[in-house]
Amino acid sequence: MIKIENLHKTFGKNEVLKGISTEIGQGEVVAVIGPSGSGKSTFLRCINMLEEPTEGKILFKDQEVTTQASKIQQIRKKIGMVFQHFHLFPHMTVLDNLTYAPVTVNKMPKREAEAAARELLKRVGLEDKEGEYPGRLSGGQKQRVAIARALAMNPEVMLFDEPTSALDPEMVKEVLDVMKSLAQSGMTMAIVTHEMGFAKEVADRVLFLDGGILVEDAVPAKFFAQPKSERAQAFLEKVL
Amino acid sequence: MFKKTHVLLTLVLLVIFSLAGNVLPGQHQAAAKEKHNKTLVMGTSADYAPYEYIDTAKGNKIIGFDVDVARHIADKLGYNLVIKDMDFNGLVPALDAKRVDFVMAGMTPNAERKKKVDFSNTYYKAKQLIVTNDPKIKKIEDLKGKAIGVQLGSIQEKEAKKIADKVDNVTIEKRNKVPDLVQEIMSKRFNAAVIEDGVAIEYLNKNPDLSSFVIPGSASAGSAVAFQKGSDLTEKFNKEIAAMKKNGELDQYAKKWFEPKTEKKAEKKSIVDFSTIMPSIPYILKGILTTLKFVVVSILLGFVLGTILALFKISKVNVLRWGADAYTSIFRGTPLILQLLIIYNATPQLTGYKIEPFLAGVLTFGLNSAAYVSEIIRAGINGVDKGQREASMALGVSYGSMMRQIILPQALKNILPALMNEFITLTKESAIIAVIGTTDIMRRAQIVGADTYRYFEPLITAGIIYYLMVMALTVLGRMLERRMSRGD
Ligand SMILES: Nc1ncnc2c1ncn2[C@@H]1O[C@H](COP(=O)(O)OP(=O)(O)O)[C@@H](O)[C@H]1O
Numbered sequence: 184m185i186k187i188e189n190l191h192k193t194f195g196k197n198e199v200l201k202g203i204s205t206e207i208g209q210g211e212v213v214a215v216i217g218p219s220g221s222g223k224s225t226f227l228r229c230i231n232m233l234e235e236p237t238e239g240k241i242l243f244k245d246q247e248v249t250t251q252a253s254k255i256q257q258i259r260k261k262i263g264m265v266f267q268h269f270h271l272f273p274h275m276t277v278l279d280n281l282t283y284a285p286v287t288v289n290k291m292p293k294r295e296a297e298a299a300a301r302e303l304l305k306r307v308g309l310e311d312k313e314g315e316y317p318g319r320l321s322g323g324q325k326q327r328v329a330i331a332r333a334l335a336m337n338p339e340v341m342l343f344d345e346p347t348s349a350l351d352p353e354m355v356k357e358v359l360d361v362m363k364s365l366a367q368s369g370m371t372m373a374i375v376t377h378e379m380g381f382a383k384e385v386a387d388r389v390l391f392l393d394g395g396i397l398v399e400d401a402v403p404a405k406f407f408a409q410p411k412s413e414r415a416q417a418f419l420e421k422v423l
Numbered sequence: 424m425f426k427k428t429h430v431l432l433t434l435v436l437l438v439i440f441s442l443a444g445n446v447l448p449g450q451h452q453a454a455a456k457e458k459h460n461k462t463l464v465m466g467t468s469a470d471y472a473p474y475e476y477i478d479t480a481k482g483n484k485i486i487g488f489d490v491d492v493a494r495h496i497a498d499k500l501g502y503n504l505v506i507k508d509m510d511f512n513g514l515v516p517a518l519d520a521k522r523v524d525f526v527m528a529g530m531t532p533n534a535e536r537k538k539k540v541d542f543s544n545t546y547y548k549a550k551q552l553i554v555t556n557d558p559k560i561k562k563i564e565d566l567k568g569k570a571i572g573v574q575l576g577s578i579q580e581k582e583a584k585k586i587a588d589k590v591d592n593v594t595i596e597k598r599n600k601v602p603d604l605v606q607e608i609m610s611k612r613f614n615a616a617v618i619e620d621g622v623a624i625e626y627l628n629k630n631p632d633l634s635s636f637v638i639p640g641s642a643s644a645g646s647a648v649a650f651q652k653g654s655d656l657t658e659k660f661n662k663e664i665a666a667m668k669k670n671g672e673l674d675q676y677a678k679k680w681f682e683p684k685t686e687k688k689a690e691k692k693s694i695v696d697f698s699t700i701m702p703s704i705p706y707i708l709k710g711i712l713t714t715l716k717f718v719v720v721s722i723l724l725g726f727v728l729g730t731i732l733a734l735f736k737i738s739k740v741n742v743l744r745w746g747a748d749a750y751t752s753i754f755r756g757t758p759l760i761l762q763l764l765i766i767y768n769a770t771p772q773l774t775g776y777k778i779e780p781f782l783a784g785v786l787t788f789g790l791n792s793a794a795y796v797s798e799i800i801r802a803g804i805n806g807v808d809k810g811q812r813e814a815s816m817a818l819g820v821s822y823g824s825m826m827r828q829i830i831l832p833q834a835l836k837n838i839l840p841a842l843m844n845e846f847i848t849l850t851k852e853s854a855i856i857a858v859i860g861t862t863d864i865m866r867r868a869q870i871v872g873a874d875t876y877r878y879f880e881p882l883i884t885a886g887i888i889y890y891l892m893v894m895a896l897t898v899l900g901r902m903l904e905r906r907m908s909r910g911d
Pocket residue numbers: 194197199217218219220221222223224225226
C-alpha cells in the first residue's frame with residue numbers, strides 16, 4: 184500500500200529523518216513508537232506530504248507521491264489524518280465538519296454527504312452531537328469527531344499522530360475503542376502512539392524510531408518481549 | 424451556512440451596483456428643457472452668491488447671475504446647458520481636462536489664468552470692497568496692523584497685496600471660499616476681507632454688523648467666461664455678450680441679482696437659530712444617500728482588494744509579497760487627500776479619461792482602505808491556528824477553498840473589531856470628498872452655510888448625521904460579533 188524508500192528530512196541544518204525505508208501493507212496496522220523528538224511526527228507527515236521530504240521516495244499504491252506535487256491533493260483525499268490536537272473547524276457544526284470535505288473536494292451532493300456523516304457519527308457514538316459546535320465537546324468527543332471527519336472522505340489509509348496524548352486519562356479509552364474497531368474493519372493504519380498496551384494489542388507491526396533512524400521493525404509480541412537494540416530496551420524500560 | 428452567506432453577499436452586491444448605477448454621473452444639472460440637441464457643459468463653484476449658488480431651502484438647483492447669463496447665451500447659440508459644480512480651485516483644471524466646455528464663476532481674468540485658458544470679454548465689472556465688522560475701519564489706512572482675508576488665488580488677493588504694500592503690518596489670510604472669509608470676520612479671526620461688491624451685497628444685507636467701503640482705485644477687471652485655449656466658443660460668446668450689453672439684457676440680469684433687497688434688511692439674529700436652516704435640512708439629509716453609497720462601495724472595494732493584498736503578503740512568491748508591502752507602505756505613508764487629488768486631477772492629465780468625482784473618490788478610498796485592511800487581515804490569518812491549515816490540506820482541500828471557507832472566516836471573527844474601526848474611520852474621513860465637489864453630507868452642509876450665512880447649525884446637523892452613522896456601524900459590528908461567536 185505504502186512504500187517508503189530512503190526517506191530523509193532536514194530542517195535547516197537539523198537532519199530529523201536519516202534514511203528510513205519500510206512498507207505498510209494493505210490492511211496492516213503499524214504502530215510507530217520512539218522517544219520524543221525522534222522524528223515520528225515528521226515521518227508520518229511526510230507520508231501525505233505535509234512535510235516535503237528532502238530525499239528519498241514515497242509510493243502510494245505504486246504512485247510516487249514525492250514527485251507528483253500537482254497530484255498531491257488527489258492522493259491526500261485517500262489518506263486520512265488525525266492530529267494530536269484534533270484541529271476541528273471551530274466555526275462549523277459537527278455535521279458540517281464531516282460533510283465539508285466530501286462536498287467541497289469530492290463534489291458529493293450535500294444530502295448524500297449528510298447521510299454518510301450521520302452513519303459515521305453513529306459509528307463513533309456521537310449521533311446526538313451533529314448540531315453542536317466543536318467548542319462545546321470534550322476532548323474525547325472532539326477526537327472521535329476528528330476520526331469521523333477523516334473517515335468521511337473514504338480514505339484507504341489512516342494516519343494517527345498521538346491521537347490520545349492531549350486527552351484526559353478517562354477519555355483515552357473511548358478514542359482507542361473507536362480506533363480498535365476501525366483496525367478490525369480492515370483499515371490500513373499508521374499510528375504514532377505512547378499507548379504501549381494498545382500497540383501490543385492492535386498493531387500488526389511496531390516501528391521503533393530513535394534519532395531519525397528506524398531502529399527496529401518487528402511484530403509486537405517479539406518487540407515487547409525482547410527488543411533487539413539497546414536503545415529500544417532502554418526506551419521500553421522507561422515507558423512500561 | 425455557506426448558502427446563507429452567499430445569498431447575503433449577492434444581495435449586498437446587487438444593492439451596491441444598483442446604487443452605484445444612479446450615482447456615478449456626479450451632480451449634473453440638466454437644462455430646464457431639452458430644447459436643443461447640442462449640449463454645453465458649464466463649470467462653476469456654486470457657493471458664490473449671487474453669481475452662482477444653491478437656494479438650499481428650495482431644492483438643489485444652481486441659480487444666480489452667471490447661470491442666467493450662461494443660459495441666455497447657450498440658448499442663443501443653440502445649446503442646452505448642463506452645469507457642473509466643483510471647488511473654485513478645480514475649475515481651471517476642469518477646463519484643462521475637458522470636463523467642462525466653459526467656466527463662469529465670477530472669474531476675473533488674470534495673467535496666471537490667461538496662461539492656461541482663454542477669456543471672453545468681461546460681462547460684468549465689479550468693484551472691490553473692504554468688508555469688516557469693526558466700525559473703526561473706514562478707510563485703507565485704518566487697516567494698519569490688521570489681518571485681512573481673501574479668497575485663495577483670486578483677484579482680491581492681488582488687491583490685498585497692494586494694500587499691504589501701502590499700509591504697515593497688514594497680514595493677508597487666504598481661504599478657499601468667500602463664506603469662509605465672512606465666517607472668519609464674524610469669529611474675529613480676521614479684521615476685514617476684500618470681497619467683490621456683488622458678492623458682498625448679500626452678506627451686507629443679511630448682516631447688520633458688517634460695513635463696507637470701496638477700495639479706491641481698485642482693479643475692476645470684471646468677470647469673464649473662461650474657455651479652453653483656442654476654443655471657438657470664445658468668439659461666439661463675445662458676440663452674444665456684446666449684443667446683451669447693447670440691448671440692456673445684461674443690465675436687467677445684473678439688476679435682478681445685484682440690487683440690494685431692502686426688505687431683507689435683517690434684525691439681529693440670535694446666536695444659534697436652527698429655524699433659519701430648517702428649510703435646508705432636507706437638502707443636507709439628501710447627502711446621506713451619497714455618503715452611504717460612497718462608504719459602502721469604498722468599504723467593499725477596500726475589503727476585496729485588502730483581502731487579495733493580504734493573501735499576497737502571506738504568499739511564497741517574493742514579487743507578490745514585495746509588491747503588496749510596497750503598496751501598503753505608499754498608501755499608509757501619504758495623506759489621503761493628496762491621493763484623492765492625484766487620482767481626481769492627474770488621471771485626466773495623464774490618460775485623458777475624465778474621471779467622475781464619485782468614481783475618483785471611491786477609487787481613492789477603496790485603494791487607501793485596502794492598505795489598512797490588508798494589514799488587519801494578514802494579522803488575522805496569522806492568528807489562525809496552523810493546525811487548521813494542516814487539517815484542510817490533509818483532507819485534500821484546495822488552497823482557495825481552504826482560505827475562503829476555513830481560514831478567512833476564522834480570521835474575520837478575530838479581526839472584526841479592528842475591521843469595524845477601519846470602516847468607521849472611512850465613514851468619517853469620507854467627508855473629504857467634498858473637496859472634489861461630490862455632494863455628500865459635508866459638502867451640502869457647506870453649501871447651506873454659504874446660502875444661509877450661518878455655519879454652526881448646518882455643520883452641527885452634519886455632525887449629528889455622521890455620529891449616528893458611526894453609531895449604526897458600531898451596533899452592526901457588535902451584532903456581527905455576537906453572531907460569529909456562536910461556536911464558542
Ligand atoms: N517545522 C519544523 N521546523 C524545524 N524543526 C522541526 C519542525 N518540525 C519538527 N522539527 C524538529 O524535528 C525533530 C523531530 O520532530 P518530530 O517529528 O515532531 O518528533 P516526534 O514526533 O518524534 O516527537 C525535533 O527536533 C523538532 O524540533
